Amino acid sequence: MEKVLILNGSPRAPKSNSKRYAEIFMRYSSNEVTYQNITRKNHLELCATLDGYSDLLLVFPLYADALPVGVLEFLKVLEANPPQHRPVISILINCGFLEYKQNKVAMQMMELFCRRNGYRLGAQLMLGSGEAILDSPFRFIAVRNIRKLARSIERGTYRTFCATMPLPKKIFQWAANRYWTIYGKRLGITKEQMQTMKIESQNS
Amino acid sequence: MKLILSDRPLHFPILADDIRYFDLSALKIANCVGCFGCWTKTPGRCVIRDDATRIYPCIAASDRLLYVSRLRYGSYDSVMKTMLERAIPVQQAFIRIHCRETHHVQRAVTPKKATIIVYADTEIEEEERQIFRQLVIRNAYNMNFESFEILFTTESQVNDLAKEFVAQWKKY
Numbered sequence: 001m002e003k004v005l006i007l008n009g010s011p012r013a014p015k016s017n018s019k020r021y022a023e024i025f026m027r028y029s030s031n032e033v034t035y036q037n038i039t040r041k042n043h044l045e046l047c048a049t050l051d052g053y054s055d056l057l058l059v060f061p062l063y064a065d066a067l068p069v070g071v072l073e074f075l076k077v078l079e080a081n082p083p084q085h086r087p088v089i090s091i092l093i094n095c096g097f098l099e100y101k102q103n104k105v106a107m108q109m110m111e112l113f114c115r116r117n118g119y120r121l122g123a124q125l126m127l128g129s130g131e132a133i134l135d136s137p138f139r140f141i142a143v144r145n146i147r148k149l150a151r152s153i154e155r156g157t158y159r160t161f162c163a164t165m166p167l168p169k170k171i172f173q174w175a176a177n178r179y180w181t182i183y184g185k186r187l188g189i190t191k192e193q194m195q196t197m198k199i200e201s202q203n204s
Numbered sequence: 205m206k207l208i209l210s211d212r213p214l215h216f217p218i219l220a221d222d223i224r225y226f227d228l229s230a231l232k233i234a235n236c237v238g239c240f241g242c243w244t245k246t247p248g249r250c251v252i253r254d255d256a257t258r259i260y261p262c263i264a265a266s267d268r269l270l271y272v273s274r275l276r277y278g279s280y281d282s283v284m285k286t287m288l289e290r291a292i293p294v295q296q297a298f299i300r301i302h303c304r305e306t307h308h309v310q311r312a313v314t315p316k317k318a319t320i321i322v323y324a325d326t327e328i329e330e331e332e333r334q335i336f337r338q339l340v341i342r343n344a345y346n347m348n349f350e351s352f353e354i355l356f357t358t359e360s361q362v363n364d365l366a367k368e369f370v371a372q373w374k375k376y
Contacts, residue, residue, distance in 0.1 A: 011238035011289075040235070061238075064288045065342040066279045069235055073282055097299075098306045105338045109277045112332060116277075169306055173299045176306070180297040184244045197312040199248045199294055200261045 002054040006035045009060030009071035013037035018059045020134055021092055024143055029150040038070050043077035050083040055090060055153055062095035066106050075113050089114055090122035090153055094130025098172045100162040123152040128164030132179050138165045206373055207266035211273045211283035216367040220374055224262050228283050231255035236289040243297035248311055256290035264294045264313045272366050275322040278335025307345050318352040319369060323362040
């Protein structure tokens with residue numbers, strides 16, 4: 001049986017959607033799977049841990065159109081401290097936008113890292129509408145694709161998958177704005193307050 | 205207002221009435237924690253009260269922008285990337301359709317002409333340049349760039365290139 005290490009690169013890893021995606025992956029993978037968060041202080045420890053694994057699955061959200069800085073920092077440490085036996089690196093990126101293709105640039109950054117550092121690039125899953133999909137009627141789409149990702153890693157076929165909510169942009173916009181309005185209301189903030197044009201209390 | 209953000213000290217005179225300059229490497233800027241506070245708790249204000257809170261209002265207000273950053277795997281390296289992640293308060297949580305894609309609604313962000321100087325220890329390969337260009341195209345949608353140019357250079361030449369560029373700003 002192959003061993004898979006999942007590393008969660010979300011800045012809010014313990015409470016993140018990435019963690020929920022990792023849990024779904026673990027439910028459907030028949031490999032031995034271990035899960036860890038990337039923190040500011042455990043990069044070297046994670047690099048040493050990697051030696052015992054055939055596969056690494058990096059799970060993280062798109063952040064300012066690219067890799068979150070925590071993932072970037074980890075990759076720099078990994079580059080300087082490679083394991084003796086390099087695992088295959090698979091990737092699951094999610095973004096809050098409808099278009100899964102907005103993850104493409106971050107995926108290309110990971111491809112470049114793998115090529116430069118002698119890692120085989122494994123399976124890839126790009127998820128759109130990733131902020132809300134697990135709590136929507138389209139949850140099954142995310143689950144189905146994560147299951148495919150798990151199978152692909154198990155079988156060593158390392159395929160690329162992509163998924164999002166099957167909605168027209170206008171409907172997605174309406175649903176997302178409703179989601180955020182309710183989110184703010186729970187915190188006692190009105191939609192109008194959330195829509196302020198002021199930045200740091202100043203009109204720019 | 206013109207704004208210069210650099211991930212390293214720039215060694216030339218920058219002072220001018222309409223230019224703000226920040227050496228990010230000398231400032232205290234923590235990582236974004238992804239709390240959504242700047243969208244849903246204190247809209248337009250980051251809950252982490254460090255030096256980033258002085259910078260993102262300047263990003264929003266500037267009409268000319270110069271970023272100077274090391275390149276890493278086709279991305280801005282950590283110092284600049286940390287700041288850009290902390291600039292999320294300039295956007296709202298709400299979604300708009302822009303250029304046939306879904307993006308966040310901007311708050312009061314002035315349209316800007318952006319110049320990005322990226323450097324590396326050695327000559328930058330074409331694949332990495334292409335990835336970075338694609339990244340800046342995406343940034344342009346989300347940071348209200350009306351136009352941008354990217355200048356690739358080496359670490360040994362970055363200061364001179366920035367100096368030359370800022371001299372042009374002062375001239376016109």
